[in-house]
Structures are given as structure tokens and as C-alpha cells.
Amino acid sequence: MKNIFLTIWLLLAAFAAVAQPGSIRGTVRADGKVVPFASIGLKGTTTGTTADEFGAFGLANIPPGTYRLVVTAVGFQPTERNVAVAAGKPTTVAVALAASSSALGEVVVSGTLGEVLKSESPIAVELYTPRYFQKNPSPCLFENLTMVNGVRPQLNCNVCGTGDIHINGLEGPYTMVLIDGMPIVSSLSTVYGLSGIPSSLVERVEVVKGPASTLYGSEAVGGLINVITKNPAKAPRFSADLFGTSHRDLNLDLATAAKAGPASTLLSTNLYGYNQRRDVNNDGFTDVPTQHRISVFNKWSWQRPEQRVASLAGRYYYEDRFGGQLGWRPEFRGGDSVYGESVYTSRYELLGQYQLPVAGQKLLLSGSFNQHRQNSAYGTTRYNATQRVAFGQLTWAHGPSIRHNLLLGAAFRSTWYDDNTPATGSEQHTQPDLVNLPGVFVQDEFRLTPDATLLAGLRYDYNPRHGNILTPRLNYKWGTVDGSRVLRVGIGNGYRVVNLFTEDHAALTGARQVVVPEALRPERSWNANLNYTRFITTKAGSTLTFDGSVFYTYFTNKISPDYDTDPNQIVYRNLDGYAISRGISLNTDFTFSRPLKLLAGITVMDVFRRERTAEGGALRRVAQLHAPVFSGTYTASYTFTQWGLTLDYTGQVSGPMQLPVQPNDFRPSRSPWFSLQNLQATKRLGPGLELYGGVKNLLDFLPRHALLRPFDPFDKTVNQNNPNGYTFDTSYNFAPLQGRRTFLGVRYSL
Template sequence: MKHFFLFLYLCFGVLLASQAQTGSIRGTVRAEGKVVPFASVGLKGSSLGASADENGAFVLPKVAPGSYRLVASAVGYQPAERSVTVVAGQPATVSIALAASSSALGEVVVSGTLGEVVRSESAVAVELYTPRYFQKNPSPCLFENLTMVNGVRPQLNCNVCGTGDIHINGLEGPYTMVLIDGMPIVSSLSTVYGLSGIPSSLVERVEVVKGPASTLYGSEAVGGLINVITKNPAKAPRFSADIFGTSHQDLNVDLATAAKVGAASTLLSTNLYGYNQRRDVNQDGFTDVPTQQRVSVFNKWSWQRPEQRAASLAARYYYEDRFGGQLSWRPEFRGGDSIYGESVYTSRYELLGQYQLPVAGQKLLLSGSFNQHRQNSAYGTTRYNATQRVGFGQLTWAKSPSIRHNLLLGAAFRSTWYDDNTPATGSETRNQPDLIHLPGVFAQDEFRLTPDATLLAGLRYDYNPRHGSIVTPRLNYKWGTVDGSRVLRVGVGNGYRVVNLFTEDHAALTGAREVVVPEALRPERSWNANLNYTRFFSTKTGTFSLDGSAFYTYFTNKISPDYDTDPNQIVYRNLDGYAISRGVSLNTDVTFTKPLKLLAGITLMDVFRMERPVGGGARRRVAQLHAPVFSGTYSVSYSFTQLGLSVDYTGQVSGPMRLPVQPNDFRPGRSPWFSLQNLQATKRLGPHLEMYGGVKNLLDFLPRHALLRAFDPFDKTVDQNNPQGYTFDTSYNFAPLQGRRTFLGLRYSL
């Protein structure tokens, strides 16, 4: 027995000695400056692990001395590793940062159904992009950031003033609805310039829906929608700053601060951008890129209410001074015919808010917005002064009458007031501002057929005083496995668009061409069918996500600009025929076990119209302008974890596309294949600070012959030594007129 007690004594002594020689690891898991609650943390190659608490804090006790790899993971984020050394008797303190994953199964989206739903459970395919993804190729505005999204093409429409719009699956900008927090803030007149002033510091995520969404959102959502979700002030970093400049001497500053004031939280975000260099690399006497000075200020408030009822109010002010033209232009030449310039002053403000009514047991959400856009422009000798006011209100009622049904009923009202100095709102005797009221009601039922299958049916009714009643139905079916690793979606929908050309395409009012509308325009209608399949799986080498889609859209009453009949005009009329947009797209997201991540996407599409010539005859096939048959995007990221360094290689590839040319034009009617590639390195300097820099447009690609007869922008000598009858033209564009440039920036988040 005495030997037994001696044995216990020795074992107990050894155990005490071993306990005295251990250490511990404690720290915090964060992502983009915010804590990540309940993340999983463990030591690689061992069974030792723990879960973080609601503040992102974790402790691993009783760790033997040595060097380890600490691994952290959480739903919605990419796993991350961090080296840590444990010393006996001492706690090792670390902070580990996670990056958001665009393919995470647990992400929540709202754009497909107007209600929060886990992305893998949504019957409507919704693509989601976080600011961290756009930071792989930093840009001063959301418009440029969207070049990284497969199937979405920010298109410059004027080589002088730099105006543009967003194409989805080859469809022109007016078919894309841009929303902020689900409300049509950026639309119509403001689409051309308003996208430039959305600070990246206020963006929580960007949701993209490809295909008609008129059943929920009404007119304009024909080709798809882009919904910019702003940050919740209660969860935003206390302070953040993102400042970068380029070798072309432009400077972008994003600042944001968040604070708690009693039961309310507030977020104040400011964006400043300045570029004042008149570069002329192609030596045509014109600025390659317009100069810009702009400021955007955004303030959002949210309130804590019982039962987590929503209550928020936000406001934004935006001002921009933009110029493009001949290098010798000065403000005193504005509107004159001696030195050509396109000068645009833009001023707009926006208000938007949401309030959930305090009705017990019911989810009644009241949303509203108002914006005013003022524009004072001079395109050569053509002056364009316009004001637009848009008011929007919507009441939705969400109810689950049974475990298998999610019902959504809604009523919306949009009022648009528009006035300008063109014949669009006036006559020879008096001015007649345009005022349109568009009321609508909609209903949607999400029916759970089986645990794996869901049917989504929706119907909307709108009344337009000019076009009468408009009905838009849709039907979506989703089948998916319980774990969300495989999802199949099939959708059929109808879209419509009530057109006001001058609010959507006033860039055509440049001094180069005259806008002609020879007939009363009827509203456009479209039918769309799409098939989407998503597959998630894991192997020993990493996690993989594949997302494939096929789409087909048929248009009637389509309104298309005719650049060909008269080189001095753009003629708009309803199509005598039909138009089709069809194609396939594939996205892949691969995260390897090594610190390597790959995102890539390709789109193959055929966009055309079958039209009857103005003089009569058989219908002919005409390819859509600025719609490449092939386009692709990619992003390759590699992290050197021990150095706190990451490298991002991003780019886009575009195949040939039809371009607007003049009769007997010496310039090619189709663009060449081209690729825009970028390289960036990011160095973490601490838990809150990082530095980044790199090169844009590595191959220094520049389109040729962007301007026709740049030496005679007012067509004063068009009849001299001009056998082909060419006139000044600014619309021949297929790629940015910016060559290779370096950039350097700092990013701070607290």
C-alpha cells in the first residue's frame, strides 16, 4: 500500500510540475475593425480549441511552451491563421483578423424577396460583394468598383465628360435599377453622375440581381438591380479612414465616424475626391480623363426599439464640378464656340428612412425617400439645365400564416418631377415641367413545398397615367440540399420600363449629335427566363464554389438609339420587331488550404435586335452596342501570413463589341480583344492600420481614335478637305482612357 501512495505522490508531483510549465493564449477575433462573436479558435494539428464570446474574445489555457499556428473561423468569413509563441507561465496575446467570404453559406440577403433570408435559401439568385472584395483593386467610386463583378459592365458613354451607366448582361444602363437600402435613390437623371458619390466607407455590402425585378421594384428593374446596403451605425467602426492617391495626381479621401447617443447610434461618412490634371497622352488636344472635384457627406441614424423593430433615418449631400474638353479651355469659354469644353455642375441631396410600425405581432415596415438633383451643364454650345425631384414611399406587411408560407403584401407610390431647358418639358410659349405619379401594389408568397423545395410567386399592379394599367408577374422555384451545398433555381419573370429619354440619356445632348424622337414612345416590356445552379464542396486542398447561370430575355416595344441613319443625330423610336438578350455565365470562388484564394467569372452572351429598316423591307439582325460576346473577371490573392502581407492580382478581359461609328468611318466597327490588369500589395502595420499600393492597367492599354475630328469640335470646317463627311464624335468608347498608373494608400479602422 505504501508503494501505491508513493506512486500517487510522484504522479501528482509530475502533474503539478507540468502545470507550472504551461502558458496560455488569449486574444480577439476581428473582421474589418469589428469583433466577430462566437468564432471558433484552435491550434493547428491539435485538439485544443475554444469559442470566442459575444465580444470576440477567447482564451486557450494550459498550452505547453512552443510555437504554434492559431486558426480562427466563423460563418461568413474565410479561415485565417496566425503564428503564436507560448512561454511557460506567461499569457500570449494575439489579435486575429478574418476576411469576409463572398461565397459563405450563411450570408443574409434582402434584394430577392424584400426580406432578410439566408443567401442559400433565397429562391432568387443574389450575388453579394463586400467592400473587402472591392479593396483588392481600390477605386474612388462605386461605379468603377463594379468592373470587378462578372456580367456587370460600367460603360463610359462620352469620351469628353466621362459620363456612364451600368450594363447588366449586355443591357443598357436604363434597364439597371440602382437602390440604396432598397429605395430608388439613384435612378433616372442621377444615374449618370450619382454613382460617383457613394463613399465606400458607408457600404456594408452590394447585392446584385440579374434579370427582371419589376414585380417588387417596378419600372427600370428590367435588366437587373444593384442594391447598396449601408452600414448599421450601431455596428460600424468608431472611426475609419481610407486615403489613397495615384501617379496621375488624383486623391481620394474616405472618412467615417460612428458614435452612440443615448438610444440612438449615428454614422457620419465623408468622401472627398480631387483630380485637376489635364492629361493628353493620345495627343488629340483633349483631356483623356475629365477633371473632377467632388464632395459627398452621408449621415445615418438608427434607434434601438423594443422587439428589435427597425428605425433609421439617413441623409446625403453630393456636389461635383466636372470638366472635359480642349486643354486650353477656361471657365469663361463655357457655352461658347471658340474653345470646346463640357462642363458639368451637379448638386443633389437625398433623404431616406425606415420605420417599423409598433403593431404587436405584426411586421409592418414603412419606407420612404426623397431626392433632388440639380444639374447645370454645357456641352460645347449646348446648355443643359435640369432639376429632378423623386419622392418614394412604400408600406410592406410580412406575415407567416403557416410554417410553409411566407406572405408579403405591399403598396408603393413614386412621384417624379422633372424640368429642363429642352423641348422635353417646354414649348415655344411656356415651360411645362413633367410630373408623373406611379402608384402600385404587389403580393408575394414564398411557399415551402418540401424541406428541400420552395416556390416563390409574385404579382404587381402599377398604374401609369400615360400608359394605363401595367401587370408584372414572376415565378421562381428553388431546390436545395439541407446544408446548402447544392442549389438549383429556375425563374420566369416580366419586366417593364416607362421611358423618359432626357432624364436617362441626356449625355447624348453633347454638341456632337442632336436627339430626335419622331413618335410617341410606348412602355417597354420584357419576359425573362433564367436557370441557376450553385455547388459548394470541400476537399483536402480547399473549399470550392461554382455558380452557373443561363438567361434569356425577350423584349417588345424596345427603345433603341439609332446612330446610323444620320451621323449628326441620335434617333429614338419603339422597335418595329423584337430584341433578345441571351447567354450563360459561370462564377467560381476557391479558397485553398494554403493562403491562396481565387475568384473568377466569365460571361458569354448574344444581345441583338431584329428590326425593320425605316424605309421598309425585311427585318435585319443588329448587334447591341457595347455588349461584348465574351467578358471575364478574375482575382487571385495570396497571403504571406508571417509577414502580414497580401498580394492581389485582379483584372478583366473583354471580347469584341459593336461600337457606334459614322458612315464610311475609318475606325473599326468592333473593338479588339483587350485586358485591364492590376496588381496590389497590402501590408498590415498593426491591428488597425494597413498600407497598400500597386499598379493599375499593367499592360498600359489605351483605346485608339477615341475622338473623331478633335481638331474641329464645332464642325466649322466640316466641308473642307473632308470627302467622307465626318463630324465631331465623342461616343466611340470601349475602354477607359487611362494608361498605366501607380497608387499608394493607407487604411485605418478603430
């Protein structure tokens, strides 16, 4: 009997030892130095953590077995290795990372509203770090995006310099701009929202091309740009970046980070000034508007148990910009003696995230609020507007099994808008426009095999003007275990509910009645996308990356204003027709064993719409404005290690694009081929200290005839010696009105 009990006891002890979970602990290093705040996870599971400031990490409660440990950090190449976990014993590992400046090889993204490896994401996401944009420094993020293949910041006014962002040829209102995943950059203020974001607070910029409305709702029809700000706990204690150009503009970014117990804070400021009224083309107008702006950003984050998220941020932005005739003075504002376009802009933003303290569950509450005020005078036309956007979202990320990652969410966005035009009432009685947009969504990421993942999502929104709106999407990803080959196939639906009074405000200044004769349908798009990524490492230590996509977007229900049917009315209807954006794009990244790095991207596309000009008539093809058939970006970097010197040669090339012209216009309706090229040298002077300088627009390219009839901006003599009936026009634009210029700057980070 004693032997029987002893045998049972030994069996139970052995079973308990086998069932007892194990753990993994280790340190992440690169070139002998610790890498703080790296991301560590077990591939194919939901187990993960973040290294501390000393590079140390630990994973607990792991069932015995062999796992694939994945370690990633911004600025380093990802690494994977097999780790055997024994029952009841800690497994110690030492992880070594290799440095990488590749924008294509970065790893942590949030394209699915959850941080995942770029190679693991079923959605094709392009990621760019501030280091990439520093190869051609610009005073604002809006200009930096010219370095992104397939993304075109487009100036829509040659006088005031305002514009929007095109993705794959689709116009700016179909591009959603997010900050930390929240839509605080509204349609009224895209260019202003991106102008004052200091580079010192940007962790990375994510670009998704194609509809993303299943997760992000309205406006994400053509794609989205998500600006991820730095975590205050990981930000440098102090950083500064000051540079100016030979055109005498000056830009300053300052940031400081500190810790106070469990809280960390990041304070960042951007100052920009340009006060020169240059007129190189001798048309009597400023080539580039004068600008004075200030932006202050403050973000707080808190350490909480179980690494729960808690952050709160705020930003204030003010700008005074002017463009017009050289002799304009502020007392001429709104008058008809000297033409000027003067814009005063002020906005503030609040955004935050808080993970609810529910044991074993990831419930994340996100919210934002912004107010944008604009006081403008376009010649004699005054436009004063205020827009407020409130956004709230609750998501529940749940992994019911190793093979399923489920995401449920509910969102609400409220947009309030008022201006001084007949669109929102009269001077005696204002009628602000208010749109409340609630929605719910569900997404399941299903791992079919260790190499294949299927993502399915569906969103439901209710709009008081458009009714019920459903937006589905389906994505499939296949990839090799080492991440060297990834294939993605996606089909998605995007939609946009139009705020009629924020997108064409210049036309709403007359005494016209706004008429909506029929129930408007939401603008919709269907997109199919095939993406293939190939990552190659040679025996000599060189790395080659190819990231190619084929895309096709079918767009319907475009809402356009009709000013011609009745001169006393503005009639809004859905377009009788459709639009198409189709093409191919390729991003390449070559990092050689020698200190040479090459990046290049090309996009070939065909963007047009077919519209019916008369009831029962045939559809006619109309090319999309400002959508070049061919465009490309390129960067070549070479480092002289012994001298601490880096040379960066960057540029963009653009093929012909359709331009807005007037009847009988003498200006070409299509732009010429052109290239904007830049050269920069960066000298490392010490730890964290760099001196840089170079030349922008090496070829000194300038577009011609940017303004039509600049000698008569108020059209006072339009009926005199004007057989073609030309009127003053500011919209003919395809390249910046800035010639060759030198720049010099200094950058420091502690």
C-alpha cells in the same frame, strides 16, 4: 377518489410541462473572439434574432423538438447544427464561426425584400463586400463594379466621362440602382449617384441579373444593383482610407460612428480631386476629365422593442467636372472658341425606414426623396435640368404558417423633371414633366419540402401614359440540407415606363416639337434563368464554389426617338421588333488550405435586336453596342502570414464588341480583345492599420482614335477637305483612357 385526483393532477402537470415552450441561448465566437451582431435563425421557421455586441443571443417561446440552428455573419462562413429544445428548459450552445472573405459565400441578402440566407433565397443574388473591392481600390463605386462578372460600367462620352451600367449586355436605362432598397438613383444621375458613395458606408452590394420589376417596379428590366449601407450600431467607431495615384488624383474616405442612448449614428465623407489635364494620345483633349467632388452621408438608427427597425439617412453630393481642349478656361464655357464640356452637379437624398409598432406584425414603412440639379455646357449647347423623385412603400411580411412567408406591399413613386429644352416648354413658359406611378404587389414564398421552395409574385402598376401594367414572376429553389448544392429556376417579367426627356437630352436642344402619335406601350422583358451553385469542402480544409447561370431575355416595345422623318419634330414610337439577351455565366471561388485564394468569372453572351426598317419590310439583325461576346474577371490573392503581407492580382478581359461608328468611318466597328490587369500589395502594420500600393493597367493598354476630328470640335470646317463627311464624335469608347499608373494608400479602422 384521492388517487384519481392525484393521477389527473400528475397527467395535467405532465401535459403542461410538455406544452411549455423552451428556449435557446448562446454565444457566437470566431478564433476565440466574440462575433457581434451575428444573425441566428431556426431553419424552416420564422424564428430568429441578432446577437448583441458581445456575441450573446437568445431565442424564446420555442415548441419542444429538434431544430436546425443557422448562424451567419458578414465576413464568416455560415454554420448549421442540430439543437434539441426541451420543454420549459433553456438549451445552451456555443457557436464557432470560420472566417471567410468569399463574395460567393456571404449569407445575408435582401433580394426578396426580406433578409434571408443567400443559400435559402429563391432568387439568384450575387453579393460583394467592400473587402472584395479593396483588392483593386477605386475612388468610386461606379469604377469598382468593373470587378463584377457580367456587369459593365460603360463610359458614353470620352470628353465629360459620364456613363451608365450594363447588366448582361442591356443598356444602362434597364438597370435599376437602389440604395437600401430604395430607387433614389434616377435615370438622369446614375453615374453621379454612384460616384460619391464612400466605401466606408457600404456594407455590401447585391446584384440581381434579370427582371426584378415584380418587387421593384419600373426600370428593373435587365437587373438591379442594391447598395446596402452599414448599420450605425455595427459600424467601426472611426475609419479612414486615403490613396492617390501617379496621375496625381487623390481620394479620401472618412467615417465615424457613435452611440447616444438608444440611437446610433454614422457620419461618412468622401473627397476626391483630380486637376491634371493629361493628353497622352496627343489629340489636344484631356484623356480623363478633371473632377472635384464632395459627398457627405449621415445615417441614424434607433434601438426599439422587439428589434423593430427605425433608420433615417441623408446625403449631399456636389461635383465640378471638366473635359475638353487643353487651353479651355471657365470664361469659354458655352462659347465656340475653345471646346469644353463643363458639368456642375448637386444633389441631395433622404431615405428612411420605420417598422410600425403593431404587435405580432411586421409592417415596414420606407420612403425616400432626392433632388438632382445639373448645370452643363457641352460645347455651345447648354443643358440645365432638375429632377425630383419621391418614393414611398409599405410592406407587410406575414408568416401564416411555417411553410408560407407572405409579403404584401403598396408603393408610390413620383418623378418631376424640368429642363431648358423644348421638351418641357419654352424659355417663356415652362411645362415640367410629372409622372405619378402607384403600385401594389404580393409575393408568397411556399416551402414545398424541407429542401424545396416555390416563390410566386405579382405586381400591378398604373401609369398615366401606359395604363395598367401587370408583372408576374415564378421561382423555384431546391437545395440540400447542408447548402452544398442549390438549384434555382426562375421566370420573370420586367417593365419600364420611359421618361422621354431624361435619357436623350443632348438631342432635345433644337427648336423641335415633341410628337407622340400613338399610345405608347411600356417596354417589357421576359426572362428565364437557370442557376446552379455547388459548394465543396475538401478534407484538407480547402473550399470550392461554383455558381453558374444560363439566361435568356426577350425584350419588346423599346421606345426610340425619331429625328429623321421631320427635321422640326421628335417623334416617339415603340420599336417595331424585339431584342434578345442570352448567354451563360460562371463564377468560381477557390480558397485553399494554404493562404491562396482564386476567384474568376466569365460571361459569354449574344445581345442583339431585330428591327423593321420600313413598314412591311423584313426584320434585320442589329448587334447591341458595347456588349462583348466574351468577358471575364479574375482575382488571385496570396497572404504571407508571417510578414502580414497580402498580394492581390486582379483583372478583366473583354472580347470584341460593336462600337458606334460614322458612315465610312476609318475606325474599326468592333473593338479588339483587351485585358486590364492590376497588382496590389497590402501590408498590415497593426490592429486596423494597413498600407497598400501597386500598379493599375499593368499592360499600359489604351484605346486608339477615341475622338473623331478633335481638331474641329465645333464642325466649323466640316465641308473642307473632308470627303467622308466626318463630324466631331465623342462616343467611340470601349476602355478607359488611362494608361499604366501606380498608387499608394493607407487604411485605418477602429
